[in-house]
Amino acid sequence: MEAAPRKASAKVKDGRVFNAINVTLLVIFTLIIIVPIWNVLVMSVSSGPGMAEGGVALWPKGFTLQNYQKVFADESIWRAFFISVSKTVLGAGTHVIFCAMVAYGLSKRNLVGRGFYTKFGVFTMYFGGGMIPMYLLIKSLGLLNNFWVYIIPGLLSYYDVIILMNFFRDVPASLEESAKIDGANDWTVFTRIFLPLSKPALATITLFSGVSQWNDFMTAKMYISDKNLYPLQMKIYEIIVESQTKALDFQGGVDLLVQTSSKGVQLATIVITTVPILMIYPLLQKYFISGMMAGAVKE
Structure with missing residues (x-):
């Protein structure tokens, strides 16, 4: 006992x-x-002299907002912010819609050539042309120094197509059959039934694509030379390079005060570019969790 x-x-x-x-x-x-x-x-938010003294870890030395004032005083930062927001919203939106349309078609077993399309899509996940062929392709399409270079190359990701295909297959076939009996066509079924029922997966892919677009640096570095089309990430790169150049202009090496002041501006720019993503994530969190769990449990 x-x-x-x-x-x-x-x-x-x-x-x-x-x-x-x-x-x-x-x-x-x-x-x-x-x-x-x-x-x-x-x-x-630490001053140049405070950072020059060292020991800035968990509390600022010489609290100041001058670093942020310098960032916002640069008019090009607002243009770069607008470019980043535009390419993130438009890029993520078109990416999700395009992937969803492809996934809807490939999820139908009666699609002619479905096996070929599927194998061809999987092939693109493992093999690519490389940096130079990609540059030549972008140039031949007339996308150099063009805003659409941020959007068109990222329209399709077969990895996201596979996620949506599996999600669409879980939608009861009876819903589609009843809708078609009532006279609905494939576009109506897709927009009125499949998309509303796939909000968790769509939100997850939107979040991933949006973060990727927001943080994208290499596209601007490789294909954009017009500063009017620079996103925030490229602007950060410019600020870092310019600040390092100014610091090295002093005879005898690097001036510590100038270096730490420029570092404060760099960090202020990083904070500004990070805040929008931190604000958006909580809004999509419930869909993000549901999307990540989709297909994890089979009943």
Whole structure:
């Protein structure tokens, strides 16, 4: 009779130890993520002399907003912000719509040539032409120094198509059959039934595509020389290069005060470019979790 209470007590004790270890690991993991972000924010509001003294870690030295004032005083930063927002919204939106249309067609078993299209799509996931052929292709399409170079090459990702195909296959066939009996065509079925029922997957892909578009730097670096088309990421690159050049102009090496002041401007720009993504993620979080769990549980 005493064995059962002992087993129950042992299970409770093991559960508490397990929870304590989990909480400890999660706290450590959270600190590893938060502390560097906080440090960047702290240094972005620290003065040049304060940063020159060193020791800026968890609290600013010589609190100032001059770094942010310098960033916002540059008119080109607003143009770069507009370009980044435009290409992120338009790029993510068109990417999701295009991938969803392709996935809807490939999810139909009666599609002629479905096997060939599927194999060809998988092939593109593993093999590509390379940087130089891609540049020549972009040039031949007339997309150099063109805003659409941010949008057109990123319209399709077969990885996202596969995710949406699997999601569309889980939609009950009876819904489509009943809609077609009522006179609906494929476009109506796609827009009125499949898309509304696939919000979690669509939101997840939108988030991934949007973050990729927002952080994209290489597209502007390789294909854009017109500064009026620079996104924020390219503007950050410009600020870093210019600040390093100014710091090295001083005779005898790098002037520490100038270097730390320019670093504050760099960090302020990084904070400004990060905030929009941090604001958007909570709005899509519930769909993001549902989309990541889609297909994980089979009933």
